[in-house]
Amino acid sequence: MTTQQKPLKPLPTPSRENKPFWDGLKQHEFRLQLCKACGSYRWLPKPACPNCLSEDTEWVKASGEGTLWTYSTVYRAGPAFADDIPFITAIVELKEKPLKCLVLSWLVNCKLEDVYVGMPVKVAFEAIPNEDITLYKFVPA
Amino acid sequence: MAPTKQAAIVGVYLTEQAVQIDRSSQSLQLEALKGALADAGLEAKDLDGIIATGGESDAGRWSRQLGKPLVDAGKSCMGATAVAEAVAHINAGLCEVVVVVHGNSGFRIGPDQVRWSGSVVPDKAPRLDEWNASVWGMYIIPWYAQMARRHMYEFGTTSEQLANVAVTFRHHATLNPRSIMGKRGTITIEDVLNSRMVCEPLHLLDCCLANHGAYAFVVTTAERARNLKKKPVYVLGAASAVWNSPYEDLTPNYYPSPATITGPKAMAQAGVTHDDLDVLGIYDCFTITVVRLMEDLGFCKLGEGGSFVAEGNLTLNGKWPTNLDGGLLSHSHNGLPGGMHVVEVVRQLRGEVEPQRQVPNAKIGFCHDQGFAVLGRHGSCVLAVD
Ligand SMILES: [Zn+2]
Numbered sequence: 001m002t003t004q005q006k007p008l009k010p011l012p013t014p015s016r017e018n019k020p021f022w023d024g025l026k027q028h029e030f031r032l033q034l035c036k037a038c039g040s041y042r043w044l045p046k047p048a049c050p051n052c053l054s055e056d057t058e059w060v061k062a063s064g065e066g067t068l069w070t071y072s073t074v075y076r077a078g079p080a081f082a083d084d085i086p087f088i089t090a091i092v093e094l095k096e097k098p099l100k101c102l103v104l105s106w107l108v109n110c111k112l113e114d115v116y117v118g119m120p121v122k123v124a125f126e127a128i129p130n131e132d133i134t135l136y137k138f139v140p141a
Numbered sequence: 142m143a144p145t146k147q148a149a150i151v152g153v154y155l156t157e158q159a160v161q162i163d164r165s166s167q168s169l170q171l172e173a174l175k176g177a178l179a180d181a182g183l184e185a186k187d188l189d190g191i192i193a194t195g196g197e198s199d200a201g202r203w204s205r206q207l208g209k210p211l212v213d214a215g216k217s218c219m220g221a222t223a224v225a226e227a228v229a230h231i232n233a234g235l236c237e238v239v240v241v242v243h244g245n246s247g248f249r250i251g252p253d254q255v256r257w258s259g260s261v262v263p264d265k266a267p268r269l270d271e272w273n274a275s276v277w278g279m280y281i282i283p284w285y286a287q288m289a290r291r292h293m294y295e296f297g298t299t300s301e302q303l304a305n306v307a308v309t310f311r312h313h314a315t316l317n318p319r320s321i322m323g324k325r326g327t328i329t330i331e332d333v334l335n336s337r338m339v340c341e342p343l344h345l346l347d348c349c350l351a352n353h354g355a356y357a358f359v360v361t362t363a364e365r366a367r368n369l370k371k372k373p374v375y376v377l378g379a380a381s382a383v384w385n386s387p388y389e390d391l392t393p394n395y396y397p398s399p400a401t402i403t404g405p406k407a408m409a410q411a412g413v414t415h416d417d418l419d420v421l422g423i424y425d426c427f428t429i430t431v432v433r434l435m436e437d438l439g440f441c442k443l444g445e446g447g448s449f450v451a452e453g454n455l456t457l458n459g460k461w462p463t464n465l466d467g468g469l470l471s472h473s474h475n476g477l478p479g480g481m482h483v484v485e486v487v488r489q490l491r492g493e494v495e496p497q498r499q500v501p502n503a504k505i506g507f508c509h510d511q512g513f514a515v516l517g518r519h520g521s522c523v524l525a526v527d
Binding site: 007008009010011012013014015018044069070071072073074075076077078080081084087089091099100102104105106117118128130131135 | 279337
């Protein structure tokens with residue numbers, strides 16, 4: 001038991017349905033659902049393909065590459081994020097097509113003045129200390 | 142063919158709107174509910190349907206408070222969306238008199254919204270829903286900031302253009318003695334650009350207020366409305382649509398939003414076009430929200446919202462006078478504030494606001510609300526007086 005001086009950042013609760021995704025992160029793979037009926041990738045994970053409604057799905061390792069679709073530099077945030085300010089929230093458009101896969105996360109290892117919409121980025125992995133979970137972030141490619 | 146008078150808004154009420162109100166949310170809501178009924182010349186016994194959501198307020202609680210079963214006529218508790226829900230329930234014969242009520246105290250919008258249980262800081266991280274964006278430090282402002290950034294990238298929209306929205310609605314607030322920010326006077330584009338950067342590219346003055354207060358309005362049949370206290374404000378059209386989940390899943394693109402469906406539907410039902418509209422109430426949680434909604438509602442083309450607002454179209458003397466109470470940016474944002482725009486447009490159409498902000502001879506009004514990340518949930522309605 002350790003005593004924290006400030007709140008810890010909240011973490012997601014992986015679902016049984018999407019376990020392959022969270023397991024993939026631990027192996028440094030960013031996995032997407034691929035529809036076996038029509039070949040569309042989708043994000044966020046969903047029970048069925050938004051293109052054809054097929055449930056016939058395979059989890060596949062994605063490229064982890066994309067471009068910065070939009071972002072914000074955040075100067076005000078909750079107490080758990082106080083030490084991170086300013087941080088860059090990022091929505092990344094993955095390379096996978098044809099449906100647009102827009103992934104929300106942070107852009108890290110990047111100077112504020114170097115960020116621009118359209119910049120090439122790639123996924124990075126962050127194992128959370130003392131927790132059984134790995135999160136995904138983006139860094140300049 | 143004259144449009145059908147689908148229903149009517151017959152009573153409206155606002156409590157005090159202030160940064161802090163030392164009363165419970167329920168007390169504020171009750172004042173609003175009673176006030177809206179009284180404005181209509183109705184009593185609580187006349188009520189048989191309710192739209193109320195948000196924490197401690199729901200239809201079941203209200204039914205016990207009022208001592209009788211009520212029809213739960215909707216879940217949105219927003220503005221035009223709630224109008225659409227109320228009208229649908231009334232025209233289906235499920236109920237006849239619906240009150241839409243919302244109010245809150247002690248609830249803040251911002252990064253503090255992620256609360257940790259108890260007073261002890263946990264030594265394990267709190268766990269949220271699987272895709273809860275708060276994991277990324279997200280709250281309402283970054284969501285809209287990201288939309289603003291994308292709009293700037295695609296269409297060359299500028300911070301100066303966005304600032305026009307804040308400047309316009311602050312001017313309107315100065316004409317409304319009950320608005321929170323009006324007493325601070327008008328602001329300039331430079332004031333907006335020089336205000337603190339909250340989430341780039343949105344400055345403090347690009348963001349709405351986060352305050353306390355309540356509103357309510359009463360919807361009933363057009364027939365019953367004719368015999369009530371105030372001039373009926375008829376609902377000629379109303380529509381709603383949703384296109385993502387709350388603040389976790391993005392639409393595949395920001396464009397087009399469901400406003401492109403609800404706006405034309407409501408106007409088609411009403412048999413009106415944009416040029417027929419005398420006064421607007423447009424959801425203005427952020428400056429960019431208004432720019433985007435004006436585009437998707439067809440007041441201008443996609444990508445032209447920035448120049449559209451900068452041309453002064455939304456000012457009191459502009460082509461489409463909008464948010465003449467000061468809007469969410471400068472009058473009040475009390476949690477689920479879509480109904481604030483309905484209340485203001487109803488009062489404009491009745492001709493009962495202060496003369497300095499009254500649109501002369503306003504006959505047809507339009508309200509639009511939205512929510513979710515971002516532009517994900519929408520309602521539009523067309524209101525009119527004889
Ligand atoms: Zn498919």
